[in-house]
Amino acid sequence: MHAYSVTDPVWFKLQQSEQETHEAKGVILGDFCIQCHSPIAALTNAITDHKNLTPEVISTLPPQIQEGVTCDVCHSTTHLPESTDIQTAEQNFETADFKLYLDGTRYSIIDDPQDNSFHKSEFHEGYDQSDFCRNCHNLTVNGMDAEVTNFEWEGTSFEAMGSECQTCHMPTYEGYAAEGGPLRENLHRHYFPGVGTSIVAGSENNGLLSAITEILDGSAEVNFFEPIADTVLSNESLKIKIIVSNNAGHHFPSGVTFTRQLWLEVNVSIDGDTIFQSGHLNENGDIYDFYTDPDRIVDPQLNVFNTVLYDAQGDSGIMNVSVEDMVWMNDYTLPVSGSRTVNYIIDLPTVPPEGGSSLDISARLRFRSFPPFLLRHINLNEEVDRLLIWDIDQISTSVVFQ
Ligand code: HEC
Ligand code: HEC
Ligand code: HEC
Ligand code: HEC
Numbered sequence: 001m002h003a004y005s006v007t008d009p010v011w012f013k014l015q016q017s018e019q020e021t022h023e024a025k026g027v028i029l030g031d032f033c034i035q036c037h038s039p040i041a042a043l044t045n046a047i048t049d050h051k052n053l054t055p056e057v058i059s060t061l062p063p064q065i066q067e068g069v070t071c072d073v074c075h076s077t078t079h080l081p082e083s084t085d086i087q088t089a090e091q092n093f094e095t096a097d098f099k100l101y102l103d104g105t106r107y108s109i110i111d112d113p114q115d116n117s118f119h120k121s122e123f124h125e126g127y128d129q130s131d132f133c134r135n136c137h138n139l140t141v142n143g144m145d146a147e148v149t150n151f152e153w154e155g156t157s158f159e160a161m162g163s164e165c166q167t168c169h170m171p172t173y174e175g176y177a178a179e180g181g182p183l184r185e186n187l188h189r190h191y192f193p194g195v196g197t198s199i200v201a202g203s204e205n206n207g208l209l210s211a212i213t214e215i216l217d218g219s220a221e222v223n224f225f226e227p228i229a230d231t232v233l234s235n236e237s238l239k240i241k242i243i244v245s246n247n248a249g250h251h252f253p254s255g256v257t258f259t260r261q262l263w264l265e266v267n268v269s270i271d272g273d274t275i276f277q278s279g280h281l282n283e284n285g286d287i288y289d290f291y292t293d294p295d296r297i298v299d300p301q302l303n304v305f306n307t308v309l310y311d312a313q314g315d316s317g318i319m320n321v322s323v324e325d326m327v328w329m330n331d332y333t334l335p336v337s338g339s340r341t342v343n344y345i346i347d348l349p350t351v352p353p354e355g356g357s358s359l360d361i362s363a364r365l366r367f368r369s370f371p372p373f374l375l376r377h378i379n380l381n382e383e384v385d386r387l388l389i390w391d392i393d394q395i396s397t398s399v400v401f402q
Contacts, residue, residue: 002192003068003069004196005036005038006066007055010199011033016054031045031093039073046061074132076106078107081135084138086324093324105120106119108124109124113178114177116178121178127166128164129166130150130159133165137255139323141324147323149250152336153165156336163249169194169215170190189211195253199380200383201382216392219248220248220392222244222264222393222395223242223243223245225242232348233352233401234350234353234401237345238346238359239345240346242343244264244334244339244365246334246336249336252333259318262306263279265278265366266278266362266363267280267363268359268360268361270357270359271357284372284373287304287371288302290317291318291371305340309325310329312325319374319377352402357400357402358401359400361396364392365391365394367391369388370387
């Protein structure tokens with residue numbers, strides 16, 4: 001996803017629309033978005049017309065810019081800057097701080113690097129620490145949390161146990177770091193899996209898909225909070241309490257939590273006939289959250305674990321409010337080392353069946369990077385079909401209904 005940070009069609013569309021909306025309010029965003037998504041473009045002032053920045057424009061620029069968060073961005077880093085805070089009052093949006101030392105040396109944590117003819121290689125401390133990721137993965141707006149993966153991780157048992165960002169996102173393997181170099185046991189995978197995948201036509205996503213499957217395996221758990229009675233009676237309502245627990249090193253989801261969808265799908269059936277469903281998809285692939293069903297008629301008991309942004313006018317949601325305008329955020333994510341418990345109350349048929357029927361209850365936790373309606377809203381209609389849903393955990397049980 002680092003290599004994809006200025007290939008992403010969603011990024012281009014949102015970057016352009018943010019430039020336009022802010023310009024209409026008299027605010028120049030300038031390099032605000034590009035600074036983290038292609039730091040070398042920002043550092044070299046390569047973008048002059050931000051409003052008309054398209055993949056075609058980027059493709060005329062040097063490869064280090066096209067590659068977004070590329071090798072050189074991370075491996076020329078010599079100092080670890082503080083987190084990024086956007087001060088909107090001063091209308092100074094360009095505040096990420098990169099300390100890249102560009103004298104032809106590349107730094108990392110190997111203390112006996114192999115000589116090569118491309119660049120000098122040197123050991124530098126800090127590459128195995130979470131702080132290394134902080135200035136891009138910790139964004140506050142006027143001191144308010146917006147995308148704060150590092151803050152979420154700080155002070156947790158993960159930090160105490162030495163589980164850094166790299167521990168989970170850059171697992172080790174044995175191999176060669178350079179041609180002619182020694183076999184090393186402590187190399188690091190660079191897939192940086194989370195939830196995102198390329199939705200550009202023809203993308204292979206190479207090893208990323210299996211890296212995501214691996215990191216999501218066991219990342220959250222779904223359980224019945226209390227056992228359901230063996231027998232339920234007609235005329236009663238069925239109460240289901242489900243607990244969803246988080247095993248990731250930060251909130252789940254994290255980062256751009258306002259565009260993520262993590263939700264519970266629940267299905268209850270009697271002898272195979274569905275009598276209740278929540279978290280199911282409509283014909284467009286959307287869940288019935290307040291964006292697609294403002295009055296919450298179809299799926300009033302739906303549980304989505306993400307955030308909702310509010311601006312100073314009280315508007316809410318990703319269609320109306322961007323991070324730079326937010327003054328408040330409602331946080332429904334799964335807290336780090338924590339859980340959320342949710343309830344469903346389901347009316348059962350009033351007429352008892354003849355003999356005992358089987359009442360089946362199932363629930364699964366589903367996750368995707370964007371809701372389809374957001375992609376359609378920015379005219380990425382074809383790309384909707386390439387959005388993936390990751391099923392993280394599921395439970396089911398059967399009881400007698402009579
Ligand atoms: C120069 C800025 C920068 C630095 C430094 C950086 N990242 Fe990122 N990272 C990004 C951007 C921008 C994206 C989003 C790219 C996209 O999705 O288009 C991203 C995406 C990711 C993702 C994928 C998230 C998803 O939704 O799938 C992971 C995981 C990640 N970064 C982890 C890390 C870790 C761990 C470090 C530190 C070792 C790190 N990053 C350092 C800018 C950075
Ligand atoms: C204990 C393992 C673990 C640690 C430590 C960890 N992560 Fe993650 N990370 C995960 C898992 C699992 C996911 C997928 C679930 C999620 O999105 O929260 C994830 C997802 C992400 C994502 C995508 C979030 C989203 O929902 O869009 C980013 C970005 C990320 N991590 C960055 C980081 C950074 C930066 C750090 C260090 C401050 C870090 N991670 C530490 C396990 C970990
Ligand atoms: C987002 C930042 C980031 C990007 C982009 C990145 N790296 Fe790394 N790289 C790291 C970090 C952090 C480590 C050390 C991880 C640790 O020690 O826990 C590392 C380690 C390495 C090492 C040392 C051997 C190893 O595997 O530990 C080499 C070599 C390397 N990277 C090469 C590259 C190349 C080549 C690219 C581009 C194709 C690249 N890196 C892109 C952050 C990055
Ligand atoms: C402080 C650094 C920073 C700034 C500034 C920033 N981003 Fe990001 N952006 C990130 C990181 C880190 C991620 C990955 C977080 C995650 O996956 O949850 C990301 C993810 C995204 C994604 C999701 C990509 C995907 O495929 O999942 C989009 C779209 C995006 N940013 C657009 C923008 C726009 C538009 C702006 C300007 C208004 C902007 N960003 C400014 C760091 C930044």
